[in-house]
Amino acid sequence: MRTRVKVCGITRVEDALAAVEAGADALGFVFAPSPRRVTPEKAREIISALPPLVTPTGVFVNSPAAEVAEIARATGLRAIQLHGDEPPDVLREVRARTGAWIARAFRVRGEETLAEIPRYLDYCDAILLDAHVPGAAGGTGQVFDWTLAARATALARIIHQNNEKKSLCQAWREFVDTAPENTLPLGACSDNGISPDKGLLLKYSGEYFGLGRPMFLAGGLHPGNVAEAVRQVRPYAVDVSSGVEAAPGVKDPERLRAFMAQVREADNLYR
Numbered sequence: 001m002r003t004r005v006k007v008c009g010i011t012r013v014e015d016a017l018a019a020v021e022a023g024a025d026a027l028g029f030v031f032a033p034s035p036r037r038v039t040p041e042k043a044r045e046i047i048s049a050l051p052p053l054v055t056p057t058g059v060f061v062n063s064p065a066a067e068v069a070e071i072a073r074a075t076g077l078r079a080i081q082l083h084g085d086e087p088p089d090v091l092r093e094v095r096a097r098t099g100a101w102i103a104r105a106f107r108v109r110g111e112e113t114l115a116e117i118p119r120y121l122d123y124c125d126a127i128l129l130d131a132h133v134p135g136a137a138g139g140t141g142q143v144f145d146w147t148l149a150a151r152a153t154a155l156a157r158i159i160h161q162n163n164e165k166k167s168l169c170q171a172w173r174e175f176v177d178t179a180p181e182n183t184l185p186l187g188a189c190s191d192n193g194i195s196p197d198k199g200l201l202l203k204y205s206g207e208y209f210g211l212g213r214p215m216f217l218a219g220g221l222h223p224g225n226v227a228e229a230v231r232q233v234r235p236y237a238v239d240v241s242s243g244v245e246a247a248p249g250v251k252d253p254e255r256l257r258a259f260m261a262q263v264r265e266a267d268n269l270y271r
Contacts, residue, residue, distance in 0.1 A: 001236075001271060002264075002267050002271065003230050003235065003236070003237060003263050003267055003271065004025040004026070004236060004237035004238075005023065005024050005025055005026075005237065005238055005239075005259075005260060005263055006025065006026040006027070006028055006055075006057065006237055006238070006239045006240070007019040007024045007026075007027055007028065007240055007244065007251070007256065008027075008028030008030070008057075008059065008218075009028060009030055009034070009036035009241040009242070009245070009248075009249060009251075010027045010028060010029055010036075010038070010046060010251070011036055011038050011042070011249040011250070012046070012249075012250070013045065013046050013049050015251035016046045016049065016050060017049065018251060018253040018256055019244075019251060019256055020050065020054050022253070022256040022259070022260045023260040023264075024054065024256075024260075025055065026055040026057050026079065026237075027046075027050070027054060027055070027056055027057065028057045028058075028059050028081065028239070028241070029046070029047075029056065029058055029059065029075070029077070030059045031043075031058055031059065031060050031071055032059065032060055032061035032062075032063070032083070033061070035249055036241065036248060036249040040074045043056075043058075043071075043075040043077075044075045044076065047075055047076045047077070048076070055078050055079050056075070056076060056077050056079070057077065057078070057079040057080070057081050057103070058071060058072060058075070058077040058079070058080050058081065059081045059083055060080065060081070060082055060083065060084070061082075061083050061084035062084035062085060065090055065094045065097055066097070068094050068098065069094065069097035069098050072097075072098045072100055077098070077100060078100055079102075080094055080098060080100045080102050080103070081102075081103040081104075081105060082094070082103070082105065083105040083128075083130075086104070088120050088122070088123045089123075091104060091120065091123035091124055092123045095123065101125040101126070102123065102125050102126075103125065103126040103127070103128050103216060104120045104123075104124040104126075104127060104128070105128040105129075105130055106127065106128070106129055106130070107130050107131065108129050108130065108131065108145070108148060108149075108219075110148070111148065113148075114148060121213055125213070125214075126213060126214045126215070126216055127214070127215050128215075128216040128217075128218055128239060129144070129148075129149050129215065129216070129217055129218065129219070130218040130219045130239075131143060131144040131218075131219035131220060142220045143219050143220035143221075143225070144219050144220075146229060146232045146233050147232070149217060149233045149235070150232045150233045214236030215235050215236050216235060216236065216237045216238070216239050217229055217233050217235040217237070217238050218238070218239035218240075218241075220242075220243065221238055221239070221240045221243050222240070222242075222243030222244070222259065223244075223258035223259045223261075223262050226238055226259055226262045226263055226266070227263070227265060227266035227269075228266075230263060230266035230267065230270060230271070231266055231269070231270045234270070238263060240259055243255070243259065244256045244259050
């Protein structure tokens with residue numbers, strides 16, 4: 001499976017088209033305090049210029065559901081990313097009002113952040129993991145500990161394989177043989193070989209991420225590190241903003257192409 005790419009913080013038509021030409025699957029439009037904030041009118045202008053099969057995504061931070069729905073209708077958004085402290089009932093309302101697919105973002109401080117995810121899974125279609133920077137909702141250019149995301153996504157695949165009738169022991173052995181370095185949780189292996197603990201697996205995958213919830217990896221990605229991110233985490237998608245910019249809100253076509261080239265090279269090597 002190839003890694004999808006979302007380019008966030010789009011503010012100009014020419015940047016949107018450059019991102020699409022480079023191979024972006026989705027574009028993010030920020031409707032929250034940010035150097036990359038756009039008005040609904042500007043977003044509508046850019047979205048109307050997009051070719052088919054590119055997903056325009058609105059990024060909101062603690063906005064009322066009615067406001068999110070109004071902007072979605074006015075601009076043509078097909079996906080909504082909630083990047084604040086929105087509780088599950090807000091996700092449910094936004095989904096009902098817009099019909100868009102919903103991504104809930106989490107700013108990762110540590111294991112305690114992962115423990116927050118289960119209560120959202122019934123109300124969102126994807127999970128986005130970003131760096132936690134005090135006072136900032138996103139777009140900081142900071143990287144978080146990828147081993148948290150890598151461990152969870154890798155173990156989620158084990159549970160998924162087991163649900164498809166593959167032996168849990170067989171799937172676990174395959175995981176241990178191919179797992180990225182330093183991503184195995186404590187207690188994964190016994191002294192005499194492989195010892196799968198279904199409770200442990202559920203803790204790190206089914207409980208945290210649920211099955212069938214794509215995971216987007218964000219936070220400080222750029223052409224120089226995205227291949228390693230794909231190798232370690234194997235995310236459904238990577239989300240980039242400042243890492244492909246010449247200035248805040250102004251994308252650099254060369255960096256966009258370099259970023260996409262690194263993602264595709266990583267896919268060829270690791271997926």
